[in-house]
Amino acid sequence: xxxxxxxxxxxxxxxxxxxxxxxxxxxxxxxxxxxxxxxxxxxxxxxxxxxxxxxxxxxxxxxxxxxxxxxxxxxxxxxxxxxxxxxxxxxxxxxxxxxxxxxxxxxxxxxxxxxxxxxxxxxxxxxxxxxxxxxxxxxxxxxxxxxxxxxxxxxxxxxxxxxxx
Amino acid sequence: xxxxxxxxxxxxxxxxxxxxxxxxxxxxxxxxxxxxxxxxxxxxxxxxxxxxxxxxxxxxxxxxxxxxxxxxxxxxxxxxxxxxxxxxxxxxxxxxxxxxxxxxxxxxxxxxxxxxxxxxxxxxxxxxxxxxxxxxxxxxxxxxxxxxxxxxxxxxxxxxxxxxxxxxxxxxxxxxxxxxxxxxxxxxxxxxxxxxxxxxxxxxxxxxxxxxxxxxxxxxxxxxxxxxxxxxxxxxxxxxxxxxxxxxxxxxxxxxxxxxxxxxxxxxxxxxxxxxxxxxxxxxxxxxxxxxxxxxxxxxxxxxxxxxxxxxxxxxxxxxxxxxxxxxxxxxxxxxxxxxxxxxxxxxxxxxxxxxxxxxxxxxxxxxxxxxxxxxxxxxxxxxxxxxxxxxxxxxxxxxxxxxxxxxxxxxxxxx
Numbered sequence: 352x353x354x355x356x357x358x359x360x361x362x363x364x365x366x367x368x369x370x371x372x373x374x375x376x377x378x379x380x381x382x383x384x385x386x387x388x389x390x391x392x393x394x395x396x397x398x399x400x401x402x403x404x405x406x407x408x409x410x411x412x413x414x415x416x417x418x419x420x421x422x423x424x425x426x427x428x429x430x431x432x433x434x435x436x437x438x439x440x441x442x443x444x445x446x447x448x449x450x451x452x453x454x455x456x457x458x459x460x461x462x463x464x465x466x467x468x469x470x471x472x473x474x475x476x477x478x479x480x481x482x483x484x485x486x487x488x489x490x491x492x493x494x495x496x497x498x499x500x501x502x503x504x505x506x507x508x509x510x511x512x513x514x515x516x
Numbered sequence: 517x518x519x520x521x522x523x524x525x526x527x528x529x530x531x532x533x534x535x536x537x538x539x540x541x542x543x544x545x546x547x548x549x550x551x552x553x554x555x556x557x558x559x560x561x562x563x564x565x566x567x568x569x570x571x572x573x574x575x576x577x578x579x580x581x582x583x584x585x586x587x588x589x590x591x592x593x594x595x596x597x598x599x600x601x602x603x604x605x606x607x608x609x610x611x612x613x614x615x616x617x618x619x620x621x622x623x624x625x626x627x628x629x630x631x632x633x634x635x636x637x638x639x640x641x642x643x644x645x646x647x648x649x650x651x652x653x654x655x656x657x658x659x660x661x662x663x664x665x666x667x668x669x670x671x672x673x674x675x676x677x678x679x680x681x682x683x684x685x686x687x688x689x690x691x692x693x694x695x696x697x698x699x700x701x702x703x704x705x706x707x708x709x710x711x712x713x714x715x716x717x718x719x720x721x722x723x724x725x726x727x728x729x730x731x732x733x734x735x736x737x738x739x740x741x742x743x744x745x746x747x748x749x750x751x752x753x754x755x756x757x758x759x760x761x762x763x764x765x766x767x768x769x770x771x772x773x774x775x776x777x778x779x780x781x782x783x784x785x786x787x788x789x790x791x792x793x794x795x796x797x798x799x800x801x802x803x804x805x806x807x808x809x810x811x812x813x814x815x816x817x818x819x820x821x822x823x824x825x826x827x828x829x830x831x832x833x834x835x836x837x838x839x840x841x842x843x844x845x846x847x848x849x850x851x852x853x854x855x856x857x858x859x860x861x862x863x864x865x866x867x868x869x870x871x872x873x874x875x876x877x878x879x880x881x882x883x884x885x886x887x888x889x890x891x892x893x894x895x896x897x898x899x900x901x902x903x904x905x906x907x908x909x910x911x912x913x914x915x916x917x918x919x920x921x922x923x924x925x926x927x928x929x930x931x932x
Contacts, residue, residue, distance in 0.1 A: 354879075355876065355930075358875065359930060364930075364931070367931075390887065392892065392895060392901035392902045393869075393901055393902075394901065414901055415869065416870075416871040416872050417868075417872045417931065418871075418872075489871070489875070492871065
């Protein structure tokens with residue numbers, strides 16, 4: 352059985368106690384997207400302001416557990432100032448970190464997909480969330496803000512396409 | 517109200533009847549405080565189901581050979597036990613086995629609702645309901661212009677019945693929880709049934725959280741329909757009970773169609789068989805019925821009044837212990853010593869999220885529920901997304917409560 356120290360790493364508790372980028376942004380220019388975790392009723396609201404293809408500002412409001420709140424806080428710190436392609440790449444890496452471990456937990460070993468997609472060094476603080484995969488029910492908590500971010504990026508892309516045409 | 521359990525009621529002996537409670541997790545014995553979600557079951561239930569499969573299994577109401585007749589007899593005996601538990605006037609005809617209470621509600625909304633509710637009709641629910649007594653009616657509302665009125669919750673976590681006459685006026689059905697799965701509040705049904713019947717409405721009560729814990733007499737309560745479920749009553753999953761007065765069931769069209777529920781089928785039509793089988797299409801959960809029967813027999817051997825008295829004194833001990841020890845706790849429900857209060861204790865623990873509370877408690881081998889408890893409208897009314905919920909049953913004792921308190925000390929330490 353996985354120990355609690357795998358889940359509640361000090362850096363996670365730090366982001367939980369002092370979350371970064373809490374608050375709201377004016378819409379427009381920012382987009383506002385809500386994310387729900389039906390399991391626990393958590394709701395987060397993401398404000399994303401993208402200018403010239405990079406994240407100018409991002410804020411999070413709403414409520415959640417320590418895992419969802421710290422994941423959201425770390426995510427905002429990681430994507431601020433990054434261009435969209437980099438952000439998309441980070442989302443892919445983060446999600447594969449959450450799923451690769453799930454595959455490794457399966458009794459018959461790894462799946463066919465290579466497990467080496469993630470470079471933990473590029474992850475910085477986010478690597479602390481790796482322990483969450485040992486607590487499968489909590490994976491949804493960790494990925495809530497990331498899924499909401501995907502929604503926001505998709506919405507921005509749709510908007511851009513519509514204004515181009 | 518001080519009640520003393522009978523000397524025959526010994527929690528240690530009762531605990532030893534439940535194999536799962538022997539489980540050791542990280543060096544500690546399991547402390548199971550989630551019986552409102554699903555209870556554990558005693559060895560006698562497991563043995564009854566095992567014995568049924570090993571010696572008796574055959575499909576019911578079909579074969580003419582000995583074991584098929586015996587299986588039918590055991591299935592129908594369970595029906596009588598399920599009916600006698602709630603003092604149903606005619607158990608052999610009025611007890612319908614369903615999958616769970618959720619299916620019982622869907623059956624009533626689909627069958628009774630589609631026959632009796634038309635555009636402009638009114639039903640009454642409460643804002644404290646489980647989703648099982650909300651969503652089937654909301655689904656019906658998507659098809660038909662029915663009006664749903666809601667009885668509100670007051671600041672003492674009880675239904676506000678101050679204008680009940682006006683709320684039920686013109687309604688065809690009033691469907692309320694008999695005991696809240698979040699608040700622990702036991703509903704005072706008497707003023708509701710009186711007003712509803714005067715208005716010509718039927719009353720359905722959700723007995724999921726009451727029947728396993730208190731004496732329930734549908735005739736004394738004067739309700740018209742009631743649902744309860746096996747797995748919260750020490751029985752297996754996959755079997756629930758819908759009781760309704762025979763004349764109501766006779767007027768209702770069938771729910772699921774198939775074998776068992778017909779008297780004749782032609783290529784251009786069918787006719788249904790008698791109640792209760794009219795509502796039991798397909799091969800029913802036979803072993804589960806046998807298990808439910810064994811659970812009811814076990815419950816009656818302990819005595820429902822003894823269980824109620826034990827739970828009441830343990831609930832008071834739990835509420836006092838939590839409130840004395842933790843300033844940051846807020847319990848959403850009637851306080852210690854309150855009348856009509858069951859052993860479901862939902863709370864907020866400072867600003868620590870219920871998932872985090874439950875996760876750390878698990879490290880102490882204490883099993884509680886964290887979440888919205890399938891009552892999202894009630895969560896909104898309480899102003900929270902989720903609560904932590906400890907719920908008690910006959911096999912819990914003061915040591916379990918002390919373990920909960922010790923676990924919460926650990927939660928406080930981790931997140932302060």
